[in-house]
Amino acid sequence: MYRTEDVLATLGMVRQHKLDVRTVTMGIDLQPCGSPDIKTLCDAIRARIIHYAGRLAAVCREVEARYGIPIVNRRIALSPIAAVAAAHTAEGYVAIAKTLDEVAAEVEVDLVGGFTALVQKGWTDGDRRLIGVLPEVLSTTKRVCSSVNVGTTAAGINMDAILAIGHVLKDAAARTADHDGFGCAKLVIFANAPTDNPFMAGAFHGAGEPDCVINIGVSGPGVVKAAVEDLVTREPKVTLGQIAEEIKSTAFRVTRVGELIGREVASRLGVAFGIVDLSLAPTPQVGDSVGEILQAMGVVRLGAPGSTAALALLNDAVKKGGSFASSSVGGLSGAFVAVSEDSALADAVERGDLTLAKLEAMTAVCSVGLDMIAVPGDTDAETLAALIADEAAIGVINHKTTASRLIPVPGKGAGDRAVFGGLFGEMVILPIHAAGGSTAFVRHGGRIPAPLSSLRN
Amino acid sequence: MHTYIVTVTALDRVGIVQSVTGTIRDQGGNIVELSQTVLRDYFTIILAVEFPEGRNTRTLSAAIIANGGKFDLNVEVIDAGTTAQQPVVPNAERFIITVLGPDRAGSIHEISGCLTSHGVNIVDLHARSEEGTFSLVMEAFLPHDLSPTIVREELERYGSEFGLESYVQHENIFLATTEPSPVRVGLAPTVEGDAVVPH
Numbered sequence: 001m002y003r004t005e006d007v008l009a010t011l012g013m014v015r016q017h018k019l020d021v022r023t024v025t026m027g028i029d030l031q032p033c034g035s036p037d038i039k040t041l042c043d044a045i046r047a048r049i050i051h052y053a054g055r056l057a058a059v060c061r062e063v064e065a066r067y068g069i070p071i072v073n074r075r076i077a078l079s080p081i082a083a084v085a086a087a088h089t090a091e092g093y094v095a096i097a098k099t100l101d102e103v104a105a106e107v108e109v110d111l112v113g114g115f116t117a118l119v120q121k122g123w124t125d126g127d128r129r130l131i132g133v134l135p136e137v138l139s140t141t142k143r144v145c146s147s148v149n150v151g152t153t154a155a156g157i158n159m160d161a162i163l164a165i166g167h168v169l170k171d172a173a174a175r176t177a178d179h180d181g182f183g184c185a186k187l188v189i190f191a192n193a194p195t196d197n198p199f200m201a202g203a204f205h206g207a208g209e210p211d212c213v214i215n216i217g218v219s220g221p222g223v224v225k226a227a228v229e230d231l232v233t234r235e236p237k238v239t240l241g242q243i244a245e246e247i248k249s250t251a252f253r254v255t256r257v258g259e260l261i262g263r264e265v266a267s268r269l270g271v272a273f274g275i276v277d278l279s280l281a282p283t284p285q286v287g288d289s290v291g292e293i294l295q296a297m298g299v300v301r302l303g304a305p306g307s308t309a310a311l312a313l314l315n316d317a318v319k320k321g322g323s324f325a326s327s328s329v330g331g332l333s334g335a336f337v338a339v340s341e342d343s344a345l346a347d348a349v350e351r352g353d354l355t356l357a358k359l360e361a362m363t364a365v366c367s368v369g370l371d372m373i374a375v376p377g378d379t380d381a382e383t384l385a386a387l388i389a390d391e392a393a394i395g396v397i398n399h400k401t402t403a404s405r406l407i408p409v410p411g412k413g414a415g416d417r418a419v420f421g422g423l424f425g426e427m428v429i430l431p432i433h434a435a436g437g438s439t440a441f442v443r444h445g446g447r448i449p450a451p452l453s454s455l456r457n
Numbered sequence: 458m459h460t461y462i463v464t465v466t467a468l469d470r471v472g473i474v475q476s477v478t479g480t481i482r483d484q485g486g487n488i489v490e491l492s493q494t495v496l497r498d499y500f501t502i503i504l505a506v507e508f509p510e511g512r513n514t515r516t517l518s519a520a521i522i523a524n525g526g527k528f529d530l531n532v533e534v535i536d537a538g539t540t541a542q543q544p545v546v547p548n549a550e551r552f553i554i555t556v557l558g559p560d561r562a563g564s565i566h567e568i569s570g571c572l573t574s575h576g577v578n579i580v581d582l583h584a585r586s587e588e589g590t591f592s593l594v595m596e597a598f599l600p601h602d603l604s605p606t607i608v609r610e611e612l613e614r615y616g617s618e619f620g621l622e623s624y625v626q627h628e629n630i631f632l633a634t635t636e637p638s639p640v641r642v643g644l645a646p647t648v649e650g651d652a653v654v655p656h
Binding site for chain 1: 553555581583592594596604605606609622624625626627628629630631633634635637640641642
């Protein structure tokens with residue numbers, strides 16, 4: 001027998017606070033598909049994706065109905081294509097991207113990740129070809145997402161690759177100028193990329209993973225915000241320690257929902273269950289925002305002093321609650337500060353409270369990094385590369401994942417509005433202070449060496 | 458063994474449980490299941506009691522009333538027989554059905570009518586109306602071949618006219634979010650790292 005109050009509390013998370021499973025992401029290993037003939041390779045990739053993911057959409061709908069929890073997105077993460085297609089020409093890479101775009105539509109997934117290269121220490125010819133075709137792929141496919149890992153704590157930071165990506169961003173933005181440079185929103189530049197991240201655009205199926213696996217990205221900014229708001233309203237003199245406890249217990253319930261859905265989907269498909277990613281992922285809807293949680297904690301103007309400390313508290317409490325809820329936690333697992341996707345953060349940018357420098361500081365204590373940030377269209381490739389390098393350095397030095405998803409919006413400048421639509425949202429373009437002031441540094445190229453692991457101050 | 462179902466209702470007072478269960482013990486019965494609640498100041502208890510030999514239901518009822526004289530008990534005793542009952546809905550799974558919205562006369566009757574037409578068996582139900590707002594939470598067994606979507610759509614079709622929201626959710630979601638024990642799913646979990654549909 002269930003207590004009515006318990007039933008209504010769980011139901012309230014879904015009804016009133018927008019709790020959902022943000023993504024059921026199926027990871028598929030493509031290594032067995034390798035072939036020197038491009039058509040054979042594309043056919044093998046198509047067959048393998050359909051074999052595993054052919055019933056993914058139907059099963060997600062069944063599980064959604066069974067538990068009454070919305071599954072917002074279904075996605076596929078693949079082995080890094082740079083390795084799978086290493087023997088092929090640039091045209092071959094484009095052919096693979098088009099195959100992925102088609103097969104993703106066929107199996108009813110909205111995005112497919114894994115058009116990826118891991119170049120933290122150096123890059124192969126295949127990696128170069130993949131990075132070279134990114135502007136074409138990002139501008140001519142709808143569902144294909146790409147990521148490049150440019151640094152790790154063990155290897156350091158590949159500055160040659162970062163500079164190349166600066167130029168890729170300029171080119172991809174120009175090719176999608178009619179959509180405010182949206183092509184760049186499908187490209188994530190990582191340091192210390194996780195191998196089991198279910199969130200796009202950075203999901204790929206990394207080394208050490210099984211043939212096929214189900215990973216879950218939960219959502220819950222609305223639920224956490226409601227819990228904090230209720231607590232603060234009930235007990236105005238509440239301490240930050242008590243707020244952290246409230247967030248922990250809410251994160252527990254959110255994580256449990258994710259694990260239940262993930263295990264059920266995996267079980268019905270006959271594949272392995274991987275992890276729940278604890279990340280609080282915002283959407284542009286009001287009430288589904290990480291920024292609003294910080295506001296509920298008392299940081300009314302996001303970007304004000306205290307924003308970083310509040311975000312650190314939130315991020316840590318979510319991880320503690322989630323880790324107690326499940327032993328299968330992985331991916332990025334932290335709060336996202338994806339600016340255009342988070343209405344409160346986007347509003348703070350528009351008011352001038354939240355700056356690029358403050359965002360960079362905040363990314364030192366949360367996942368993922370400078371995410372979904374529109375910058376002036378005339379920003380040069382070297383400055384974009386330098387921004388990416390700064391963010392990668394925060395990750396590499398602090399033994400954590402960081403990432404950059406920057407969109408130089410063609411024809412628009414700081415203060416203009418960039419509109420990406422749907423879950424990608426919109427925002428006022430942020431200025432980059434002292435742009436162009438580090439060109440010589442970036443053009444040195446080479447590799448920033450791996451950091452020392454002792455003397456950690 | 459002979460099983461009897463005993464129900465007792467009275468205005469709530471301290472000591473009714475002790476009185477009723479004492480009579481059953483003195484009569485040689487063993488309580489195998491019991492559920493008790495107080496609803497709007499009225500005490501209600503239902504018990505399943507086993508006796509080694511058959512009993513006269515009227516005599517048993519009279520004994521409970523006589524021993525609990527000061528409580529003015531209303532007692533009903535039913536002979537449940539000696540054979541084990543088959544489940545009303547075989548191979549069923551337990552779902553939690555929640556209906557929320559404005560209160561109106563006849564809601565529970567009409568909701569239960571929607572469920573009856575699909576062979577859904579209600580096993581636990583709690584409903585209340587407070588300040589014009591109606592909330593109903595029930596545990597119900599859905600036949601294995603009945604999709605919860607069909608039940609939800611049926612309830613929504615009925616409720617849309619009156620502004621009622623309906624939810625049909627497998628019980629595991631509530632176990633997962635309210636208990637720290639390991640997550641349970643409906644089907645056997647796959648061994649981690651092992652795809653059972655190799656390619």
